[in-house]
Amino acid sequence: MTSMEETIHHHIGDDLLMGYSAGTLPEAFSLMVAAHLSLCDTCRAAVAAYDAVGGALIEDDGVEMTEGSIEHALARIELASAPEPVPERKRCAVLPAPLADYVGGDLASVKWRPVGMGVRQAILPTSGKATARLLYIPAGASVPDHGHGGRELTMVLQGAFSDEIASFARGDVETADESIVHTPIADVGADCICLAVTDAPLRFRSLIPRLIQPFLKI
Amino acid sequence: MLIALEPIDETPAPLLATGSAGRAMKKAGRRTLGKEEATPDAGEWVRLMLRIRDERDRAAFAALFRHFAPRVKGFLMKSGADAALAEECAQDVMTTLWNKAHLFDPSRASVATWIFTIARNRRIDLLRRDRRPEPEDLPWGPEAEPDQEDALALQQESERLRAALKALPEAQRELIERAYWGDVSHSEIAAETGLPLGTIKSRIRLALDRLRHAMK
Numbered sequence: 001m002t003s004m005e006e007t008i009h010h011h012i013g014d015d016l017l018m019g020y021s022a023g024t025l026p027e028a029f030s031l032m033v034a035a036h037l038s039l040c041d042t043c044r045a046a047v048a049a050y051d052a053v054g055g056a057l058i059e060d061d062g063v064e065m066t067e068g069s070i071e072h073a074l075a076r077i078e079l080a081s082a083p084e085p086v087p088e089r090k091r092c093a094v095l096p097a098p099l100a101d102y103v104g105g106d107l108a109s110v111k112w113r114p115v116g117m118g119v120r121q122a123i124l125p126t127s128g129k130a131t132a133r134l135l136y137i138p139a140g141a142s143v144p145d146h147g148h149g150g151r152e153l154t155m156v157l158q159g160a161f162s163d164e165i166a167s168f169a170r171g172d173v174e175t176a177d178e179s180i181v182h183t184p185i186a187d188v189g190a191d192c193i194c195l196a197v198t199d200a201p202l203r204f205r206s207l208i209p210r211l212i213q214p215f216l217k218i
Numbered sequence: 219m220l221i222a223l224e225p226i227d228e229t230p231a232p233l234l235a236t237g238s239a240g241r242a243m244k245k246a247g248r249r250t251l252g253k254e255e256a257t258p259d260a261g262e263w264v265r266l267m268l269r270i271r272d273e274r275d276r277a278a279f280a281a282l283f284r285h286f287a288p289r290v291k292g293f294l295m296k297s298g299a300d301a302a303l304a305e306e307c308a309q310d311v312m313t314t315l316w317n318k319a320h321l322f323d324p325s326r327a328s329v330a331t332w333i334f335t336i337a338r339n340r341r342i343d344l345l346r347r348d349r350r351p352e353p354e355d356l357p358w359g360p361e362a363e364p365d366q367e368d369a370l371a372l373q374q375e376s377e378r379l380r381a382a383l384k385a386l387p388e389a390q391r392e393l394i395e396r397a398y399w400g401d402v403s404h405s406e407i408a409a410e411t412g413l414p415l416g417t418i419k420s421r422i423r424l425a426l427d428r429l430r431h432a433m434k
Contacts, residue, residue: 058333
């Protein structure tokens with residue numbers, strides 16, 4: 001466990017880590033950050049540092065409480081019952097706990113839908129401001145060549161993929177934006193499972209994927 | 219990492235240092251806290267927390283409440299809650315502090331930071347913001363009692379960070395505040411504000427490593 005983070009080479013950008021700490025990201029992006037922090041102590045420490053910024057800001061100003069609030073509080077803690085034990089979260093070798101929560105179990109619980117050429121996806125239930133999906137890419141297969149209308153983050157959960165830019169293994173996050181057109185290809189060693197989060201629809205470059213895009217919700 | 223900063227230099231620093239949040243409060247005719255004489259240091263808050271944890275000390279709770287409840291209330295009002303809702307919610311946050319005192323780890327967070335995280339989570343429910351899933355729990359074992367030296371160093375780093383934030387040019391500080399109160403997108407914010415985050419990060423890394431080692 002200790003040296004797990006050293007195997008991760010592609011991290012999440014500081015603006016998203018800060019947004020996660022502030023609690024202001026769209027749900028899908030928070031899910032991506034939570035999944036990555038589950039595997040990456042470097043980014044977990046960075047978020048803790050941004051939490052410390054929040055702590056420092058909160059210290060510096062305030063608004064007086066009403067008369068008698070402290071007596072009210074002391075009465076409340078008197079009544080406070082012992083905290084309920086937090087239910088053990090589901091453990092899964094591939095899905096970090098926050099993803100297992102969204103899927104409702106391990107990999108076997110994922111409701112995959114084919115999207116063509118052997119690639120499958122499962123859209124996770126998040127708020128509509130951004131979309132989170134699990135992607136299943138058979139070993140050696142590729143995701144159609146696409147550009148992006150907004151920001152797309154892709155994290156590897158199993159196997160590995162490479163595109164024109166770099167190689168990505170478990171825990172690595174690729175960040176793509178408007179300027180990037182890429183064709184991720186799963187490594188031949190194993191089927192690749194990823195979490196992908198987008199704040200705008202992908203733009204596929206060839207006509208056929210573009211025609212079916214509305215039906216795939218990507 | 220390079221993120222575009224707002225052109226800070228072109229913004230004249232106000233003569234009286236009041237942040238945007240401060241101005242918003244005055245506009246709404248709210249009273250902010252007056253100057254406090256001799257604020258206790260982070261170490262004192264930790265001692266009070268441990269007295270709550272170990273002895274269920276109500277006097278320690280009252281002292282923390284007096285200092286932090288108004289701050290939580292202010293934070294929630296700056297995020298858009300009205301005074302009554304913010305007050306009720308500050309009560310909830312402080313009750314959570316009492317109930318979850320056993321989870322506080324002074325080698326990973328100052329008391330202010332820990333309270334910020336509770337208030338942030340409460341704000342999401344309160345203002346119906348987007349859900350914020352938590353990462354997988356760190357392994358937590360019987361040997362994970364935090365190292366005293368780590369804890370002391372982390373508390374000192376937290377104070378240093380606070381001082382650095384105070385010393386920032388007004389425009390930069392305002393931008394950071396707005397990011398945390400939730401009314402600005404983070405791509406506008408520079409991570410490169412010169413805050414001493416590096417040292418605090420390595421502190422926290424150390425505490426995480428220790429925790430993971432304890433579980434081996």
